[in-house]
Amino acid sequence: MTGTTPAGPSRSDAVRNRRLLLDAAARTFAERGVEVSIGEIAQCAGVGKGTVFRHFSSKGELLAAIMLGMLDELADIGTALLTADDPGLALREFMAAGVETFVKDRAFCEVVGRPSLQHQQVRDAIDRLCDVAEELTERARRQGIVRPDITGTDVMLLLSGIQHTAAPLLTTDPQAWRRYLELALDGITASTGRTLPHPPPHHLPLTPDQEP
Amino acid sequence: MTGTTPAGPSRSDAVRNRRLLLDAAARTFAERGVEVSIGEIAQCAGVGKGTVFRHFSSKGELLAAIMLGMLDELADIGTALLTADDPGLALREFMAAGVETFVKDRAFCEVVGRPSLQHQQVRDAIDRLCDVAEELTERARRQGIVRPDITGTDVMLLLSGIQHTAAPLLTTDPQAWRRYLELALDGITASTGRTLPHPPPHHLPLTPDQEP
Amino acid sequence: MTGTTPAGPSRSDAVRNRRLLLDAAARTFAERGVEVSIGEIAQCAGVGKGTVFRHFSSKGELLAAIMLGMLDELADIGTALLTADDPGLALREFMAAGVETFVKDRAFCEVVGRPSLQHQQVRDAIDRLCDVAEELTERARRQGIVRPDITGTDVMLLLSGIQHTAAPLLTTDPQAWRRYLELALDGITASTGRTLPHPPPHHLPLTPDQEP
Amino acid sequence: MTGTTPAGPSRSDAVRNRRLLLDAAARTFAERGVEVSIGEIAQCAGVGKGTVFRHFSSKGELLAAIMLGMLDELADIGTALLTADDPGLALREFMAAGVETFVKDRAFCEVVGRPSLQHQQVRDAIDRLCDVAEELTERARRQGIVRPDITGTDVMLLLSGIQHTAAPLLTTDPQAWRRYLELALDGITASTGRTLPHPPPHHLPLTPDQEP
DNA sequence: TATGAATGAGATTTCATTCAT
DNA sequence: AATGAATGAAATCTCATTCAT
The missing domain is CATH 1.10.357.10 (Tetracycline Repressor, domain 2)
Incomplete structure (x- = not known):
């Protein structure tokens, strides 16, 4: 193991959403590059824009x-x-x-x-x-x-x-x-x-x- | 000569502006990529933004x-x-x-x-x-x-x-x-x-x- | 005693939380004005944001x-x-x-x-x-x-x-x-x-x- | 004369809009304080939001x-x-x-x-x-x-x-x-x-x- | 023809409030 | 009862493009 894995949320819905979010972001970034908007990632994950910023303090952090x-x-x-x-x-x-x-x-x-x-x-x-x-x-x-x-x-x-x-x-x-x-x-x-x-x-x- | 040269404008100042514009755009695009704004290119060429769109119908055309x-x-x-x-x-x-x-x-x-x-x-x-x-x-x-x-x-x-x-x-x-x-x-x-x-x-x- | 003291909650932990909350809010409002966010007050009181809204129906009430x-x-x-x-x-x-x-x-x-x-x-x-x-x-x-x-x-x-x-x-x-x-x-x-x-x-x- | 008056725009419509904008902003700021939104000032001046930023690079500058x-x-x-x-x-x-x-x-x-x-x-x-x-x-x-x-x-x-x-x-x-x-x-x-x-x-x- | 002023859609980010756990 | 996750409206600011001068 080379890197460190930060703790992340513990509540089940938050864990699920974080997973959805990371998956959606990974997929979207992969397909269309860093220019994709947070709004699109949120929509793709099926969550609100605010949820993205709850999990990651900025687009750069995500x-x-x-x-x-x-x-x-x-x-x-x-x-x-x-x-x-x-x-x-x-x-x-x-x-x-x-x-x-x-x-x-x-x-x-x-x-x-x-x-x-x-x-x-x-x-x-x-x-x-x-x-x-x-x-x-x-x-x-x-x-x-x-x-x-x-x-x-x-x-x-x-x-x-x-x-x-x-x-x-x-x-x-x-x-x-x-x-x-x-x-x-x-x-x-x-x-x-x-x-x-x-x-x-x-x-x-x-x-x-x-x-x- | 391999390509074709489109007709372009005929009035002499228009010709000169087109030249200035192409030079400025070439230089700016080269240094900073496609993200540079039309405003910057226009400024760099010493012409107004409107002139860019008179010569090229969109940023993509330029x-x-x-x-x-x-x-x-x-x-x-x-x-x-x-x-x-x-x-x-x-x-x-x-x-x-x-x-x-x-x-x-x-x-x-x-x-x-x-x-x-x-x-x-x-x-x-x-x-x-x-x-x-x-x-x-x-x-x-x-x-x-x-x-x-x-x-x-x-x-x-x-x-x-x-x-x-x-x-x-x-x-x-x-x-x-x-x-x-x-x-x-x-x-x-x-x-x-x-x-x-x-x-x-x-x-x-x-x-x-x-x-x- | 000039004013009236509203009934407030009866369970002992709720009483304690209300106290913590009022103290934290008083301190935070005093230092930084009405602009402080509910999140900050909650954190300062050591309770969740939801608890603030259980005790006070809005930021204005608090x-x-x-x-x-x-x-x-x-x-x-x-x-x-x-x-x-x-x-x-x-x-x-x-x-x-x-x-x-x-x-x-x-x-x-x-x-x-x-x-x-x-x-x-x-x-x-x-x-x-x-x-x-x-x-x-x-x-x-x-x-x-x-x-x-x-x-x-x-x-x-x-x-x-x-x-x-x-x-x-x-x-x-x-x-x-x-x-x-x-x-x-x-x-x-x-x-x-x-x-x-x-x-x-x-x-x-x-x-x-x-x-x- | 104590202060300096910056040049400002020269075209008549720009001058007029700048005037409208300053008046609207002065009035709105005066009545409601620094919290008024740029959108509101723009609407009050009868111009688009972008026009505000053409004249003043940020809300703070205005x-x-x-x-x-x-x-x-x-x-x-x-x-x-x-x-x-x-x-x-x-x-x-x-x-x-x-x-x-x-x-x-x-x-x-x-x-x-x-x-x-x-x-x-x-x-x-x-x-x-x-x-x-x-x-x-x-x-x-x-x-x-x-x-x-x-x-x-x-x-x-x-x-x-x-x-x-x-x-x-x-x-x-x-x-x-x-x-x-x-x-x-x-x-x-x-x-x-x-x-x-x-x-x-x-x-x-x-x-x-x-x-x- | 040339200009640059005006526009407004769209991007990121904050936060009071609601609601599932 | 308590939590904090989710929401979405609203704010500032950018920029390609249109249009009045």
């Missing part, structure tokens, strides 16, 4: 709660793969899980792909995820399965890149991302003797949002 | 005009490269130009990366660009420089993917996309005997926007 | 209950002073107590200073208080300590006026009202031969609130 | 504009009275004008009576007004017309205090404030040999609003 859940889930998958036998396969599976997370969620793309993020908690969760990616990459690198100059940050960045490569095909070919994941894996594999022309990144620069 | 220009410019670059001696180098140069177009323009990423596009003209321009990409890829494929199952559509999709891979690094390392372009080129190169696990796309499915 | 208590307390002080030896000192002490009540309670200022008041009970309590003020003033007047044309209503009005005079100094000089009380006492004293240019008020015109 | 106008008007009156022959009469007239300003405007009472104020411009205008009050008081003091320990700040504070004294009589006796102004003038007059029991204030402590 969004952050959902993003946190997804980031921690992914970090947990990566952590589990750290003990897999085949580091190459582990990295592939981690990346597959990561790309799929992006592919299935527009809001995730919009929030996580952005270098400036309001929420410290979300930045922290991304950092945790980056650490896991770094470890998985390190193990694959040591076995010569990926080029020596590929970093965990490269891997993290590629998740988003692969999703965006396949994005226009999403409705006609929802699995197309697998093709570009494979292409990327070929790309980071050590087979060619050439070195990459640009130095590798060593961390994701995550800074608080500036007010525009 | 945006489309800018996108059309960029798409055609890129298609022209690709067309010129069709007569280059080295097909591999030509493809690389086309991709570099393409990724750079994305990297330098937030609105371009937001509009062109979408699978559903309102404007027939923009869809047509993308189709033309895809044709050019297809020819460039075909030439490289025939020389064995890229895998046999890589299509021009793959190449087009990768442009956006590479930009998005590097996007979070943009402010700290504006040239990082070159690294991921190289990685992608390695990926589409025929060096490994393996075949990709998912069939190649043969066109971009561009459909009109649904009302959200 | 507020009125508190105001009633304070008005009656002040009337009791005045009544006690009716039997004091020195009518001038008695009046001064009554006014000091009155101004201090205003000074220490933002909600009291906001409610009692209004010419239009929703609650008949509050209007009645103000009337009772005015009667006491009238008697105290009458005694002082008879002794020549205050001008002949100063009425109890004048005295009542001055309480609020003195508090408001000192209000902007409250945080930097919490006792400043004593200065302006003294000034007012000098003003209502008979020393100058001049008569006031405007006829004295003989009652406070308290009318029910209009719907805004 | 309010400030009106307050500034009133404060400067009052300061101008005071400045003119500095050259009057009779310092005592000048002070009386200044105070009468000041109290009347308060009496006629609920918002003015709510804004100016508060020690913490958001707008630097409004604080500055109050400071300017205090300076004028100080000079007028100084002149009266030198002639022995007011007690030696009465300051301009006292005078400023009394304006609000006198208004609040008369406030409950406003509907039944709109001129009642004149009675309490006279009482206050008697109070600050040097006739009694006694000194006030609390030191005089030497400035109004105006601090920026804290977020509550």
Whole structure:
């Protein structure tokens, strides 16, 4: 378990509504991105607008709660793969899980792909995820399965890149991302003797949002 | 010249204003994405808001005009490269130009990366660009420089993917996309005997926007 | 005892909650005025919001209950002073107590200073208080300590006026009202031969609130 | 002329609307205080809500504009009275004008009576007004017309205090404030040999609003 | 033709009050 | 009887678009 799960409400109707709300918000954010209005999420959950704000003090908090859940889930998958036998396969599976997370969620793309993020908690969760990616990459690198100059940050960045490569095909070919994941894996594999022309990144620069 | 130039206004001050407007909009959309307000673009162009709507019937039309220009410019670059001696180098140069177009323009990423596009003209321009990409890829494929199952559509999709891979690094390392372009080129190169696990796309499915 | 004490609840925990609630509301209204939310008062009392509405049918009723208590307390002080030896000192002490009540309670200022008041009970309590003020003033007047044309209503009005005079100094000089009380006492004293240019008020015109 | 008049719009319809808006806002704020909604002001002016925000970037700016106008008007009156022959009469007239300003405007009472104020411009205008009050008081003091320990700040504070004294009589006796102004003038007059029991204030402590 | 003023739908958020548990 | 979850009206503010000047 990587993240922390806040307590949440205890009364049964509140628990049920919170669940409905999170589900509705997750679904709506996933399909239409961060721009969906709170009103729509409320309607989709079958509750009043006020109920959303009872459970989450602002739209940003609701969004952050959902993003946190997804980031921690992914970090947990990566952590589990750290003990897999085949580091190459582990990295592939981690990346597959990561790309799929992006592919299935527009809001995730919009929030996580952005270098400036309001929420410290979300930045922290991304950092945790980056650490896991770094470890998985390190193990694959040591076995010569990926080029020596590929970093965990490269891997993290590629998740988003692969999703965006396949994005226009999403409705006609929802699995197309697998093709570009494979292409990327070929790309980071050590087979060619050439070195990459640009130095590798060593961390994701995550800074608080500036007010525009 | 690949695209068509619509008639436009004839009075000289109108011509000048249209030019000012397109420049200002291009600059503003590039820096801040499609979210910039018409008011800001007008101010940036030094004209009134009404003038924007005299030249372009809606914000979407203005945006489309800018996108059309960029798409055609890129298609022209690709067309010129069709007569280059080295097909591999030509493809690389086309991709570099393409990724750079994305990297330098937030609105371009937001509009062109979408699978559903309102404007027939923009869809047509993308189709033309895809044709050019297809020819460039075909030439490289025939020389064995890229895998046999890589299509021009793959190449087009990768442009956006590479930009998005590097996007979070943009402010700290504006040239990082070159690294991921190289990685992608390695990926589409025929060096490994393996075949990709998912069939190649043969066109971009561009459909009109649904009302959200 | 001047006012009437409504029956209230009989179960012991309900009695205790009513007490907690009145205390918390008194404290909170005093510090922050009538704008404080019911939620905050409930939290401050350590009870649920529903409990507030079980004891008081609306926010206005709760507020009125508190105001009633304070008005009656002040009337009791005045009544006690009716039997004091020195009518001038008695009046001064009554006014000091009155101004201090205003000074220490933002909600009291906001409610009692209004010419239009929703609650008949509050209007009645103000009337009772005015009667006491009238008697105290009458005694002082008879002794020549205050001008002949100063009425109890004048005295009542001055309480609020003195508090408001000192209000902007409250945080930097919490006792400043004593200065302006003294000034007012000098003003209502008979020393100058001049008569006031405007006829004295003989009652406070308290009318029910209009719907805004 | 004490304050500065910002340029404002030049087109005739905009000028007219701005005038309508300022008038409507002044009237509405005066009658019902700062709580009136922008929607109501807009309706009262016969314009759309958006028009309010075109002219004033926020509700606070609109309010400030009106307050500034009133404060400067009052300061101008005071400045003119500095050259009057009779310092005592000048002070009386200044105070009468000041109290009347308060009496006629609920918002003015709510804004100016508060020690913490958001707008630097409004604080500055109050400071300017205090300076004028100080000079007028100084002149009266030198002639022995007011007690030696009465300051301009006292005078400023009394304006609000006198208004609040008369406030409950406003509907039944709109001129009642004149009675309490006279009482206050008697109070600050040097006739009694006694000194006030609390030191005089030497400035109004105006601090920026804290977020509550 | 150019301008920028006016519009009003829609977004987020607060809070008194009602009601299921 | 007590709780606090749910509600929805209302407030401020933004912005694409229309229209008077």
